[in-house]
Structure formats: structure tokens, C-alpha cells
Amino acid sequence: MPLYGTLDVKARAADAPRLAALDAPEWQLPGAEVLHLLFETEDAGNLALLPPALHPTIPPTCHLVVIRAPESPAGAFVLAQLRVGCRAGAFQRGFVTRAFCDSARAAAALCSAFGFDARAADVRLVRRHDEVSARVTEGGRAILACSLGDPVAIGPDDVRYVDALNLAWVPRGGESVLRLVQVDARQRIHTADRGRPRIASFDAPAWAASGLVPDYGVSASFCSADLVLPRIRFLVDPEKPAFRGTEKLGA
Amino acid sequence: MKFGIFFELSTPRPWTPESEHRLYHESLEQVRLADALGFDYVWCVEHHFLEEYSHASAPEVFLAACAAQTKRIRVGHGIVVCVPQINHPARIAERAAALDLISSGRLDLGTGRSGTWTELGGFEADPDETKKTWDEYVRAIPQMWTQERFRWRGRSFSMPLRAVLPKPYQKPHPPMWVAVTSPGTEIDAAERGLGALGLSMGPVSEYAEKIENYKRVIRSCEPVGAFVNDQIAAVNFLFCHADDAEGVATGQRLAGTFNYLASQLLSTREAFPTRSYPSLGLLPGLRSEAAKRADDGGPSAAITIGDPARIEQALRRWESAGVDCVNFLLNCAETVPQQQVLASLRLFAQEVMPRFRSGEAR
Numbered sequence: 001m002p003l004y005g006t007l008d009v010k011a012r013a014a015d016a017p018r019l020a021a022l023d024a025p026e027w028q029l030p031g032a033e034v035l036h037l038l039f040e041t042e043d044a045g046n047l048a049l050l051p052p053a054l055h056p057t058i059p060p061t062c063h064l065v066v067i068r069a070p071e072s073p074a075g076a077f078v079l080a081q082l083r084v085g086c087r088a089g090a091f092q093r094g095f096v097t098r099a100f101c102d103s104a105r106a107a108a109a110l111c112s113a114f115g116f117d118a119r120a121a122d123v124r125l126v127r128r129h130d131e132v133s134a135r136v137t138e139g140g141r142a143i144l145a146c147s148l149g150d151p152v153a154i155g156p157d158d159v160r161y162v163d164a165l166n167l168a169w170v171p172r173g174g175e176s177v178l179r180l181v182q183v184d185a186r187q188r189i190h191t192a193d194r195g196r197p198r199i200a201s202f203d204a205p206a207w208a209a210s211g212l213v214p215d216y217g218v219s220a221s222f223c224s225a226d227l228v229l230p231r232i233r234f235l236v237d238p239e240k241p242a243f244r245g246t247e248k249l250g251a
Numbered sequence: 252m253k254f255g256i257f258f259e260l261s262t263p264r265p266w267t268p269e270s271e272h273r274l275y276h277e278s279l280e281q282v283r284l285a286d287a288l289g290f291d292y293v294w295c296v297e298h299h300f301l302e303e304y305s306h307a308s309a310p311e312v313f314l315a316a317c318a319a320q321t322k323r324i325r326v327g328h329g330i331v332v333c334v335p336q337i338n339h340p341a342r343i344a345e346r347a348a349a350l351d352l353i354s355s356g357r358l359d360l361g362t363g364r365s366g367t368w369t370e371l372g373g374f375e376a377d378p379d380e381t382k383k384t385w386d387e388y389v390r391a392i393p394q395m396w397t398q399e400r401f402r403w404r405g406r407s408f409s410m411p412l413r414a415v416l417p418k419p420y421q422k423p424h425p426p427m428w429v430a431v432t433s434p435g436t437e438i439d440a441a442e443r444g445l446g447a448l449g450l451s452m453g454p455v456s457e458y459a460e461k462i463e464n465y466k467r468v469i470r471s472c473e474p475v476g477a478f479v480n481d482q483i484a485a486v487n488f489l490f491c492h493a494d495d496a497e498g499v500a501t502g503q504r505l506a507g508t509f510n511y512l513a514s515q516l517l518s519t520r521e522a523f524p525t526r527s528y529p530s531l532g533l534l535p536g537l538r539s540e541a542a543k544r545a546d547d548g549g550p551s552a553a554i555t556i557g558d559p560a561r562i563e564q565a566l567r568r569w570e571s572a573g574v575d576c577v578n579f580l581l582n583c584a585e586t587v588p589q590q591q592v593l594a595s596l597r598l599f600a601q602e603v604m605p606r607f608r609s610g611e612a613r
Contacts (some may be wrong), residue, residue, distance in 0.1 A: 001263050001584070002303065003513045038522055040372070056370055058302050092512035092521055109544050158524040196525050218372060219523045 002058075005050025005095075008046070009167070009238045010193060013178055017111040017118075018169040022232050022249060029069040029227040034187075035134055036145055036161065037064040038085075038218040045204075046084060050095055051167065051238035053180060053245055054086040061085030062214050063094050063162070064146055064199075066134040067227070068125045069106075069208035077106035078123040080136050080137070082207040083164060088180075088242035092162040095180070098208040100136050100143075102127070108211060110147040115168030115181035115209070117180065132186030132222045143206040144199075148220035151193035159192045159221050167238060168185060179247075180236035189225040194222060203215070252607040254283050255292025255327065255578035255595075258309035261512060263584040269292050271306055275587060277589045279316055281581060284593055286321035286601035289608075292484075293317050294327030294361065294448075294578055299337070300373045304512040311346045318354035326354045327449060327578075329361015330430040333388035334381050335407050336374035337365070340388045344395035344415050352551065359580035361448045362389050363430035364384060368522035378523045383407065389427065389443060393476035396424040404556065420593055423477035428484070433529055441465045444474025448480040449578070455568045458485075464571040482575045485582040487555045489579035490587065491599040498595075499549060502556020509583040547589065559602035566607065568575075 039062050045062035063083040070076050079101045083094030100121035101107035107118040119140040133147035163184040169176045197217035204212045237245030262274045283292050295313050305315065314326050328350055331343050344361075351358035364381035370379055384407040389410075395432055396413040402412040415560030419425050428446035440447040447465055464482055469481050488506045502613055507603045517526040553569070555562045555577070557588035560565050581592050 002512070036446050042561065055386070055515055058515050059300075059372070059517065061522075085517070087515050090511050092514075154524055155526055158526050159519060160524070162521065192524065216372075218368065 002055040002087070003047060004052050004241070005056065006047050007049055009051050009178060012167060012208070015117065015120060016167050016169055016178060017115050018051045018114050018176065019112060019115055019171070019181070022170055022235075024231065026231050027073050027229040028058070029067070029072050029229065031070050032225055032227045033068045033125065033127070033221070033224060034161075034223045034227070035064075035066040035132055035148060036159075036222075037148065037199070037220045038062075038201070039064070039073045039197060039214035040216035040218060042205065042211070042213040042215060045209075045213055048211055049084045049097055049209055050086050051240045052161040052179065053238050053240055054088055054093070054095060054165070055201075057085040057087065061218070062209075062216075063211060064134070064144070065094075066115070066123070066125050069227070069232045072106065074106040074109035076127050077101050077103040077201070079110065079116070079118060080123050080134060081164070082209055083162075084209070084212070086165075088165065088182075088236055088246065089096045091242075093165050095165045095167075100138065104250045111195070114183050115166035116183075116234065117166065117168075127222070132193070136137070136205060142201050143203040146192070146197070146199045148195040148222050151195040151222060154192050155222075156189035156192050156223070157224050158194075159189055159223055161187065170235060172235075180237055180238050181232055182232065182234040182236065183229060186230060187223075187225045189223045192221055192223045194221050195217065208209070252566065252574070253291040253576035254604060254607075255294060255484070256290055256575060256581055257294035257296065257304040257327070258307060258313070259296055259298070259302050259580065259583070261584045262306055263303055274306065274585075275313065275428075278313070279320060280589070281319050281596065282317045282324070284596055286324040288596060289604065290324055290600070291576065292325045292327050292359065292578060293321075294329055297331050299370045301367065301369060301516055304516060311350060312596040313469060314350055315353055318350060318357065323357075325357045325359055326350060327359045327361055328567070329359070329428060330363030331361065332370070333362050333385040334364055334371070334374070334376045335368075335384055336371060336376040340391050340408060341395060341410065341413070341415050343388070344392045345417070347425065348396060348417045351421055351425050353419055356420040358421070358425040359428060360392070360425050361428040362445070363432060365500070366432060366519055366528065366533075368519045371519060371568065372517075372522070378519045378525050380407070380528055385429075389429070389445065390475045391419045393424055393427070397477060403479040407548070415541050419462070421520055426480040426482075428480065428482075437461045437465045438468055441468035442472050444469060444472040444476065444481075445484060446480040446484065447605035448484050449486040454570050459572040466573065483573065484576040484578055485569055485574045486546050486578050486580065488554045489557060489562075489571075489581055489595060491595045491603065498557040498561070501591070502554070503550060503581055505580075505586045506554065506556070508586045509580065512584060522578045534564065545589055559598065562599065562603050563606055
């Protein structure tokens with residue numbers, strides 16, 4: 001049967017965000033922009049980054065996702081995420097290893113509401129006619145520089161995003177437990193471009209992704225969209241196969 | 252109604268030196284039995300790099316063995332991937348013709364374009380182009396078969412005057428099909444006079460509408476080959492057992508495993524934003540239908556698993572929708588032990604198949 005991730009979840013436990021509750025109201029992000037890059041990756045690095053609950057995609061992949069939200073319950077922010085392409089049982093997902101946000105307030109709110117391991121950094125998303133680029137700088141050090149080159153317009157319906165899974169401490173049964181928190185964002189895409197994915201620099205350890213080598217560009221898209229981060233509906237035990245360890249909240 | 256079997260040739264991890272050897276030889280045993288029992292077709296897909304899900308990257312070799320070991324069952328080479336980075340059209344025409352010779356005129360050719368990035372990306376093929384290259388291939392291949400020498404100046408390939416050899420045994424040439432998974436491909440099939448292969452798209456009522464469209468359009472088609480292949484073949488799972496509960500349980504395990512393995516692959520739709528791939532491919536309709544449950548908690552009424560009576564009921568639905576043939580997936584990742592697969596085939600042939608062959612009253 002399919003391979004499972006080999007991440008030592010306990011080793012990541014200390015860094016994992018803590019959610020005080022699982023009842024955060026949904027976030028409306030009108031007028032957002034999303035840069036999405038998909039790369040194929042080295043096999044071994046990918047497996048070691050996924051919790052045992054998850055299967056790697058075939059072939060192994062990672063997503064770089066940068067969202068600029070001019071409005072949100074926590075104000076404007078730009079959020080960059082690294083997601084390892086995976087399957088929770090039969091479902092398409094991306095496991096977020098780490099995220100960076102240009103707003104400390106939004107980073108804290110995204111942590112406590114949805115479990116994003118979001119840290120404050122300088123995150124830039126720049127749109128030009130010949131490329132759309134993103135740059136993340138932490139402590140004066142560039143940890144990501146990537147871009148979509150030669151954008152051409154495509155149909156809004158042509159773009160499809162996978163849902164995110166964040167490793168976080170959540171309250172269950174009177175105690176705090178580690179779970180994968182599913183953030184199944186909804187989107188209404190207005191315009192979309194597609195182009196060539198390029199990556200100029202990538203500091204894997206800074207993204208809690210040591211060993212990950214995004215070595216083959218698959219696709220890049222840039223969209224303007226209204227996004228919604230809905231209330232949390234699903235939790236997954238990171239140590240059990242997702243088809244056995246998924247809990248539907250309120251069920 | 253005709254019945255066939257089709258092979259993805261799937262084998263689960265952990266792989267041993269014997270895994271694929273056993274898979275291929277057990278599959279050939281199933282083919283020999285199906286031939287003896289009166290099944291009409293054996294199909295084998297072409298897939299590349301699809302770990303566990305399908306190790307059928309050289310179907311022409313598997314099918315040559317099928318042809319050599321059987322007497323009357325037709326040999327379905329399909330779908331072959333009509334993408335230049337994977338197959339040159341002359342190579343498809345040559346291999347298919349050789350299979351037609353070895354099988355003494357029992358070949359059908361199924362065409363398609365692959366639905367996964369796992370495959371297309373592996374060959375660095377452009378997903379935007381595959382519909383166009385398929386369209387060019389299905390026009391060129393019949394000409395390669397029927398013209399002594401052939402030349403082509405096209406969009407996806409060109410070649411100077413050459414004799415594409417051998418020529419098929421069937422005259423004017425073998426029947427041609429196209430895999431139908433994306434919405435609207437049944438119209439593509441009909442407009443070109445091609446059979447619709449694996450037309451699996453969810454509820455029978457929806458299916459019936461697509462079949463009606465196909466039948467309407469094909470009446471005024473411009474065939475790409477020398478004749479019109481006006482046939483619709485559906486795909487389904489098969490596990491037939493005298494005990495309905497056991498048949499359903501095993502069949503559901505088979506369907507669930509197939510669904511699970513298919514979902515691990517990277518679909519083109521997921522990886523590469525393009526209008527060219529509006530659906531997820533890989534028989535999504537069949538997967539969706541298999542996951543459904545009837546009101547009584549049993550399997551979807553459209554899935555052919557259970558005892559002979561339940562399977563007959565399901566097949567009557569497909570028959571009334573206008574399907575000419577159903578091709579069955581017998582196993583997936585060794586979910587069903589070989590002896591049970593063979594017993595299922597025997598029971599189906601003994602109890603169900605005759606009811607569709609003799610015009611028996613419903």
C-alpha cells in the first residue's frame with residue numbers, strides 16, 4: 001500500500017502552535033492575491049517531512065503559496081507557506097511545514113485561529129507584467145525568492161488549490177493534543193495567470209524542511225480571488241493513518 | 252450485451268522480486284479462463300510511473316502473450332497514449348498491426364492522452380497539447396494502416412513517405428475507440444466515428460444522457476477511419492459470489508483499494524492549471540459510483556458486485572441505458588486472492604452471462 005510519512009512528530013511538538021479553542025469564526029479575505037508554485041522534490045526529503053498520517057504524492061511535490069490579503073479580521077497581511085504535497089487517505093492535501101507573515105498581529109491570529117506555524121518576517125509579493133515574484137527575508141537573510149515567469153491569462157476555473165494541514169496543539173477532552181488542523185479554504189477566483197515556476201533561493205531549514213529540494217518546476221499560477229478561511233471542520237491524528245485518525249468536529 | 256475484462260496490472264508495496272512476475276502470470280491465467288468462458292474482450296491499459304496503481308507500461312507485450320494463449324477473445328490495446336513524447340503514431344500503428352497479426356485479427360485499438368501529471372510530467376509532455384495531438388493521431392493511424400506508403404505534415408508530428416509495416420490482418424483495419432473520462436469526450440468520440448471506451452460517469456441517468464448524445468452525433472459523423480465503430484463500452488468492478496454479502500464485501504474492498512491507489516497519483520488537473528483537463532481523469536465516475544451506498548447500506552445499484560442476481564440487476568441498468576459492452580476490473584493490488592478471482596469469473600459466466608446472451612426475458 002502507499003508509503004507513509006516518517007516525520008518524528010514529537011520532535012516537532014515543541015514548535016507547534018497552540019489553539020486555545022477550535023471555534024474561531026471564519027475569516028473573509030476579499031480582494032486577495034495568491035501566488036502558487038508547484039515543484040517536484042527529492043523523494044527522501046519529502047517523506048521525512050510528512051507525519052505518519054499522510055501519504056506523499058506520486059511523484060513527491062511541494063507547494064509554495066503566497067497570499068496577499070488587503071483585508072482580514074487581523075488587518076492586511078502577506079502570508080507565505082511551504083506545503084508538502086500529500087494525501088490524507090484519498091484526499092489531496094498540503095502539509096504546512098512553516099509559514100511567514102509580514103504582520104506580527106496577523107501571524108499570531110493565524111496561529112491561534114487555524115494553527116499556522118506563522119512567524120513574523122518581511123514577506124513581499126510583487127506583480128509585474130513579465131513576472132510575479134515573492135521574497136521572504138527573516139533577520140536580514142533571504143530565505144525564499146521565487147517567481148512566476150511570463151504570465152499568460154487562463155480561465156479562473158482552470159485553477160485548483162489543495163487544502164492545508166497544520167500541525168498544532170488543540171484542546172480535546174480536557175487536554176491539549178497534537179493534531180493536524182485542516183484549513184479547507186474556499187475561493188472565488190476572478191482572474192488567473194499561469195507561467196513558469198522559478199526559484200532563485202530557498203533555505204530549507206528556515207522552512208522546517210531540511211532535506212527538501214524543490215528541483216523540478218511543474219506549474220505556477222497567480223490569481224485574484226475572494227478567499228474564505230472557514231471554521232475548522234476536521235482534525236487528523238498525525239500518528240495514525242488519516243482514514244482511521246480523522247475526526248469531524250461537531251459530528 | 253458483450254463482456255470484457257481489463258487490466259491495470261496493479262501490485263502493492265512492499266515489492267519483492269516475485270511481485271510483478273506473479274502479477275503478470277496470474278493475470279494471464281485470468282485471461283485464459285475468460286477466453287474459455289466466452290468473454291468477448293481483454294483490454295490492457297498503458298500507464299507509466301503509476302506506483303502500485305498500474306505496472307502496465309508495455310501493454311503490447313502483455314497482450315501479445317494474451318493473444319498467443321487464447322483462441323477467440325478480442326485483444327484490446329488501450330488506451331494507448333497519443334502523445335508524441337510517449338508514443339510516435341507510427342510506433343502505435345506498427346505495434347497494433349503486429350498484435351492484430353499475432354491474434355489473427357482480434358485486435359481493437361483504444362486511444363487516449365493520459366490524465367496524470369505523474370505520466371505527462373515524466374515525459375515532459377505539455378498538458379495543453381494532448382487533446383490536439385490525440386486528434387491528429389486518430390486521423391493518421393488509420394491512414395498508416397490502409398495506405399501502402401504514408402506521409403504526413405502535421406502539427407504534432409511530420410514524416411516523409413514511408414511504408415508503415417506490418418499492416419493489420421483485419422481489413423480495412425481494426426476497430427478504434429477513445430477513452431471517455433473528461434466531459435464532452437463522448438461527443439469527440441461520436442464526431443470521429445470512434446467507439447466510446449470506459450464511458451463511466453456516475454449515475455446511470457446521467458450516463459443515459461451522454462449515450463443519447465453519442466448516438467445522436469455519431470449518425471452524422473465523419474469517421475477518421477474507414478468505418479464507424481458505433482459502440483459504447485462501460486467499465487465496472489466484478490466480484491461475483493454465491494453469497495451476496497460476501498460478494499458485496501469483497502467487491503467493496505476491491506473498489507475501495509482501486510479508489511485509494513488512484514487518489515495517490517498526481518492528476519494533471521491538480522498539478523497544472525489548464526482548460527485541457529477539466530476532470531480528474533482515472534475513471535473518476537467509476538470511483539465516485541463505487542464510493543456510494545444504496546439506501547439499504549449496500550453498494551450502489553450500478554456496481555457489479557455481489558451474488559449473480561444483484562449483478563444481473565446492475566447490468567440491466569447499464570443495458571437499458573444503451574451500453575453495448577461492460578469491461579470488468581477483476582482485481583486491484585492483490586485485494587482478491589487469485590482462486591477467488593477465477594471462481595468469480597466462472598460463476599459470472601455460468602449464472603449471469605447467459606441471461607444476456609440468449610435474450611432471456613427480464
